Amino acid sequence: MQIVYTEEQEQLREVVSRFLQAKSTAVDVRRLMASSEGYDPAVWEQLCGEVGLAGTHIPEEYGGVGFGPVELGIVSEEMGRHLYCGPFFASSVMAGYALLNGATETHKTAILPGIASGDQIATLVLDNLNNPEKVGAALKANEKHVVSGVAPIVIDAHIADVLIVAASTAEGLGLYLVKADAAGLTITPQEALDPTRKLSRVSFNEVSAERIGGLTEALLNRTWDEICSVLAHEMIGGAQYLFESTLEYTKVRVQFGRPIGSFQALKHRCADLLMELEFAKAAIHHAAFCLAAGDGEPYVASMAKAMASDTYMEAARAGVQLRGGIGFTWEEDTHLWFKRAKSSEVFMGSAHMHRERMMTMIETTSSHDKGEQP
Amino acid sequence: MKLDEIREEVSNWLDANWSADRSLIAWRNILLEGGWAAPDWPEDCFGRGYDAEQTAVVSEVFAEKGAVGAAQVGPRRLAAETILVHGSDDQKKRYLPPILTGEHAWCQLFSEPGSGSDLAGASTKAELLDGQWMINGQKVWNTSAHHADFGILVARTDWDLPKHQGLSYFLINMRQPGVEARPLKQMNGHASFNEVFMTDAIVPAEDLMGGEGNGWAIATTTLSIERQGFARGRTPTVSRESKDGIIYQELAVELEIANEPYTWYPQREGRVDLVLPRAKETGAIKDPSVRQEIARLMCLSSGAKLAAASAVAQRKSGSNEVIPAGSIGKLGASVIARQAAHVHTMISGSEAMLSGPESAEEGMIAETLISVPAISIAGGTDEIQRNIISERVLGMPKEQRSDTGPFRDIKRNVT
Numbered sequence: 001m002q003i004v005y006t007e008e009q010e011q012l013r014e015v016v017s018r019f020l021q022a023k024s025t026a027v028d029v030r031r032l033m034a035s036s037e038g039y040d041p042a043v044w045e046q047l048c049g050e051v052g053l054a055g056t057h058i059p060e061e062y063g064g065v066g067f068g069p070v071e072l073g074i075v076s077e078e079m080g081r082h083l084y085c086g087p088f089f090a091s092s093v094m095a096g097y098a099l100l101n102g103a104t105e106t107h108k109t110a111i112l113p114g115i116a117s118g119d120q121i122a123t124l125v126l127d128n129l130n131n132p133e134k135v136g137a138a139l140k141a142n143e144k145h146v147v148s149g150v151a152p153i154v155i156d157a158h159i160a161d162v163l164i165v166a167a168s169t170a171e172g173l174g175l176y177l178v179k180a181d182a183a184g185l186t187i188t189p190q191e192a193l194d195p196t197r198k199l200s201r202v203s204f205n206e207v208s209a210e211r212i213g214g215l216t217e218a219l220l221n222r223t224w225d226e227i228c229s230v231l232a233h234e235m236i237g238g239a240q241y242l243f244e245s246t247l248e249y250t251k252v253r254v255q256f257g258r259p260i261g262s263f264q265a266l267k268h269r270c271a272d273l274l275m276e277l278e279f280a281k282a283a284i285h286h287a288a289f290c291l292a293a294g295d296g297e298p299y300v301a302s303m304a305k306a307m308a309s310d311t312y313m314e315a316a317r318a319g320v321q322l323r324g325g326i327g328f329t330w331e332e333d334t335h336l337w338f339k340r341a342k343s344s345e346v347f348m349g350s351a352h353m354h355r356e357r358m359m360t361m362i363e364t365t366s367s368h369d370k371g372e373q374p
Numbered sequence: 375m376k377l378d379e380i381r382e383e384v385s386n387w388l389d390a391n392w393s394a395d396r397s398l399i400a401w402r403n404i405l406l407e408g409g410w411a412a413p414d415w416p417e418d419c420f421g422r423g424y425d426a427e428q429t430a431v432v433s434e435v436f437a438e439k440g441a442v443g444a445a446q447v448g449p450r451r452l453a454a455e456t457i458l459v460h461g462s463d464d465q466k467k468r469y470l471p472p473i474l475t476g477e478h479a480w481c482q483l484f485s486e487p488g489s490g491s492d493l494a495g496a497s498t499k500a501e502l503l504d505g506q507w508m509i510n511g512q513k514v515w516n517t518s519a520h521h522a523d524f525g526i527l528v529a530r531t532d533w534d535l536p537k538h539q540g541l542s543y544f545l546i547n548m549r550q551p552g553v554e555a556r557p558l559k560q561m562n563g564h565a566s567f568n569e570v571f572m573t574d575a576i577v578p579a580e581d582l583m584g585g586e587g588n589g590w591a592i593a594t595t596t597l598s599i600e601r602q603g604f605a606r607g608r609t610p611t612v613s614r615e616s617k618d619g620i621i622y623q624e625l626a627v628e629l630e631i632a633n634e635p636y637t638w639y640p641q642r643e644g645r646v647d648l649v650l651p652r653a654k655e656t657g658a659i660k661d662p663s664v665r666q667e668i669a670r671l672m673c674l675s676s677g678a679k680l681a682a683a684s685a686v687a688q689r690k691s692g693s694n695e696v697i698p699a700g701s702i703g704k705l706g707a708s709v710i711a712r713q714a715a716h717v718h719t720m721i722s723g724s725e726a727m728l729s730g731p732e733s734a735e736e737g738m739i740a741e742t743l744i745s746v747p748a749i750s751i752a753g754g755t756d757e758i759q760r761n762i763i764s765e766r767v768l769g770m771p772k773e774q775r776s777d778t779g780p781f782r783d784i785k786r787n788v789t
Contacts, residue, residue, distance in 0.1 A: 264761070267765070279681050282680035303676060
């Protein structure tokens with residue numbers, strides 16, 4: 001299994017990083033978070049066209065680049081670092097993975113190329129973002145593929161062309177395609193704690209949908225894992241940016257006649273944070289390496305997300321605290337990352353849920369493998 | 375030299391020379407003659423100048439044939455590697471062979487009651503009188519000093535210079551009237567270390583190493599060897615239960631003495647390996663709050679292992695991204711050990727009030743709970759590691775010092 005990135009993977013990071021440095025500055029982020037769309041269609045087009053990112057992990061047969069979880073992780077880490085505002089996560093990552101895992105061959109061939117090219121914006125509608133076990137409780141589909149119910153939080157639904165909907169049926173979780181203009185569908189933008197990621201409430205009042213596949217429990221969990229691995233990369237990218245910018249600040253800010261970074265109280269906090277970051281980063285990259293290889297411990301994605309949740313918030317709290325008063329102002333940029341950290345902390349499961357999920361996986365796998373220790 | 379050539383050469387040599395019916399010392403002298411005691415050392419210094427990979431091949435062949443290698447356990451390794459770097463030709467010739475054969479055991483005499491983290495604040499006094507050094511002072515935390523024949527000693531030769539400049543590095547004979555080693559009992563009941571009292575102890579002039587006033591630089595070498603650990607390849611010591619032959623019995627005794635101070639070291643690391651089995655056995659694994667804490671421990675422990683593995687791989691691939699694995703790993707080990715102790719306590723509940731062989735895991739849980747506090751102190755406290763990380767890795771500004779100028783004017787502990 002892979003331990004470090006290859007040269008090609010490092011080059012991909014360089015390309016994405018350069019693009020986002022130019023196109024996703026703090027000024028851009030502030031402009032977009034204040035807009036109702038929340039993204040810049042011209043930048044999205046470049047990102048999909050010139051850089052080809054929307055299809056990073058989508059196989060070539062469906063119009064994608066054909067990379068895997070590792071490259072997708074690299075792309076997302078850079079997006080998290082630069083707080084990229086756009087439908088990449090909703091469309092490529094969430095809807096993309098759900099389709100790859102759950103759609104029939106015919107529907108994959110029909111839907112994925114549009115997502116891979118960025119021409120179509122999709123989002124995945126889950127009625128629960130806390131725990132895969134709870135998905136399907138609120139959204140139901142009958143045998144005529146009529147969907148009813150409410151998904152209280154869906155990312156980027158307000159700009160989506162198509163919605164990929166997971167709704168429960170008598171035979172388990174079905175996957176449905178609903179067009180944004182479908183009759184009976186109501187998309188209501190919600191005020192989001194993190195304004196860089198737009199949220200909507202999506203309600204289905206007897207919406208006629210197209211059945212495109214289904215997700216067994218195993219496939220739902222796999223989709224959840226894959227999404228969590230990508231999300232964790234995005235989060236660790238943001239956490240690293242916060243750490244670096246905060247560290248710089250402690251070196252230049254002077255109080256009591258010396259840089260505040262010379263005080264042990266701050267130095268020790270930074271040292272602890274570096275350790276936490278290094279451990280989380282290693283575990284998160286490991287999750288992608290495992291998913292790519294189809295190998296490794298079953299709980300790597302939950303471990304990655306649990307560590308990402310805790311570490312991003314730790315970096316965000318330090319980012320505000322070590323800056324003091326200025327860190328709490330709107331004018332200073334730290335709060336943009338703080339809010340992304342807080343929102344991501346609970347998105348697709350809190351650290352608490354993921355730790356419990358890890359333990360369940362360990363119990364079910366280690367009963368016949370007693371030598372396995374933490 | 376190619377690896378298979380090395381394999382063949384060492385294999386032939388062992389076939390011609392190895393016998394388990396010799397005494398340990400006699401065999402190791404043959405080993406030394408043959409140049410196989412320390413193949414990673416330079417050719418002009420008892421070795422063959424092999425790199426890590428070549429040395430590993432030698433170790434493998436020794437293991438295959440059950441042949442005994444050079445003595446390597448305990449602090450003698452620190453002494454040997456430091457002498458190798460800083461010793462005079464005469465010092466290397468006199469001191470290195472008996473270290474490799476196991477005839478001489480060594481100890482480290484650095485820390486003092488008045489200077490722990492602040493090692494350069496040592497105040498053990500060395501005075502040149504009638505062509506030899508007279509040593510007076512007290513050292514502490516000296517592993518195996520009560521068995522040692524010699525010690526590596528840092529002492530102050532000049533009190534008017536700034537503190538780092540007034541230190542010198544000595545090789546001292548421990549078997550003399552002026553040196554007394556007393557065991558130091560720890561809070562967990564073991565006595566792995568000693569206090570060493572030196573009263574008019576004598577070091578011949580030729581056993582000051584690396585020149586007067588260079589003690590700090592040389593001590594830094596020793597400390598960095600210590601941090602690298604004893605993990606590097608060397609002709610291995612075969613496992614205890616192996617085979618008949620006089621040499622194995624002698625080896626078992628040597629190992630037992632040398633390893634005695636370290637029997638509780640796995641416990642100070644928190645015994646992470648016992649957490650899941652204990653949680654299952656006691657049923658604590660059903661408790662949701664215990665589950666959370668076990669998962670936290672696993673995150674830390676996996677994260678630390680993966681970060682270390684990735685640092686090693688990156689160094690190999692020549693990446694220029696520097697990951698400060700050493701200090702971070704050291705700090706991580708403390709956090710992991712504390713979390714493990716926390717989880718063990720939760721799992722045991724009131725049973726954690728008991729200790730001794732009748733208690734959980736034949737006393738290992740109890741020993742863990744009272745040994746873990748050592749890990750965040752030994753080999754540089756967590757606080758010192760955080761200083762190192764923040765200043766040397768993160769480039770944060772240094773603490774303002776109040777220990778510059780002549781050493782005799784610096785405020786220090788009253789002894």
